[in-house]
Amino acid sequence: LFQTYNCLSDGEFQLIRQTLLIFFQDMHIRVSIFLKDKVQNSNGRFVLPISGPVPWGTEVPGLIRIFNHKGVEVKRAEFTTAGNYVTPQREGSFELYGDRVLKLGTNMYSVTRPVETHMSGSSKNLASQAKENVVPSPLAKEELNFLARLLGGLDIQKPAGGETGFRLNLFTTDEEEEHAAQTRPEELSYKVINIEATQEPGRRAELFRILGELEVAEPRPGSAEKGEDLLALMDGL
């Protein structure tokens, strides 16, 4: 990556960008996460904000400097526009690991999002956790591990005393669940039902026996059609 792109000039990068833009020209496909984030309009066009930090190396528009024929600055003037730009804080890092400053290239799906519903009566102070994870979400990992355990394939060692694992949450965020638990009226107490989802060896044997009974009859060697075989398989079950 470094080798190919490090030596390119501004103009060459712009050429790459223009080529990509030409590829996407006239495609106004609406993407739900873009629409939700207000990055895309409902007509398919992208929103170009006229405020925010300017790219590193660009100056905030507004200044005119006049020089005389000796190269000495003789006058300064300013002009204003509708835009509201600011200077960037610092340049993003070009090292292999570092603070990029920009959000470009990060994962849009890794931020937890509040659902845009209006809940009557409840407080509106439910801030969403804006954890921007660079690594894949640990929640996703746990989900996959749990699925693997259910299928009986994987033996997961639970770290001693650790609260790992997958917890089902019927609300959008953890805060909402806690809040709901706190505001729940006293009379509607609930019992926790333990669903034994982990595999015990005994139960596994049971499953294997059932699987054995599901033995499929060998397809007759003489049959020509694939369709016939499939039907035979289904009949065997």
Place this chain on the structure above:
Amino acid sequence: QAAWCEFPSRVLLVLTSQRGVQMYESDGSTMVFWHALDVPEHPAAHSVFARGIAAAGGRFICVGTSSGAVLVFDIPPKGSNVTLSEILEQHRDPITDIAAEQGQAPDGAGDLVTADDSGTLCLWSTGEEFTLLGKIPGSGCTCSSVTLWNGIVAAGYGNGQIRLWEAGSGRIRAQVSAHARWIYALDLAPLTGKLLSGAEDSFVHVWQLSRNPDTDDIEIQHCHAECVTDAQVCGARFCDPAGDTFAVTGYDLSEVLCY
């Protein structure tokens, strides 16, 4: 790219692409000339294209290329006997834009300016043989578009700046933090000295250039700003030589907006 090239006896439409240069009669009826670019046998992953078109000296069409060479074509008053008269090889980076003097050049100021990806500007005097009069070194930022008027070079850069250079001496005379993004288009109205700039930040600005012939003061003032919401402005041109109206278009925009 597409540009009209006006000569005393004819007007040609010139198109540049990755294949080469095409020239058409002004009504688009016939292709007058076609020049194919040499594609090297083993292209080193650099794209080949022609970019930058200007009519110069009343009889030449200059076209830039990705190698940095500027092709000079001699245009006959009639017919299709266009010949490649010269190849100017002063730039080492791909040419971005070429502009011819649209007003009155002071003595020694030259009548053609060529710009490239590194921001280097070359000033030429046109004729049977083109002469290099001066070179303004770039500072690393691409000069994306350029115009030349009364010996003033107005150059737009990829970092959103507009700089005015004195063509004769090569000195910088003004620096404007004009845009927040890449400047795509610059145009000049020769009768009044109005300058139009359009950039990816969706803004179009109108400026007024002035040059005092006695004191030789060069100035630029901001006249007006327009914002084309959510559009990356790619093209901006005055519709008349006085600059009373101008047209704007942008990436993925199927409309041309007239102001």
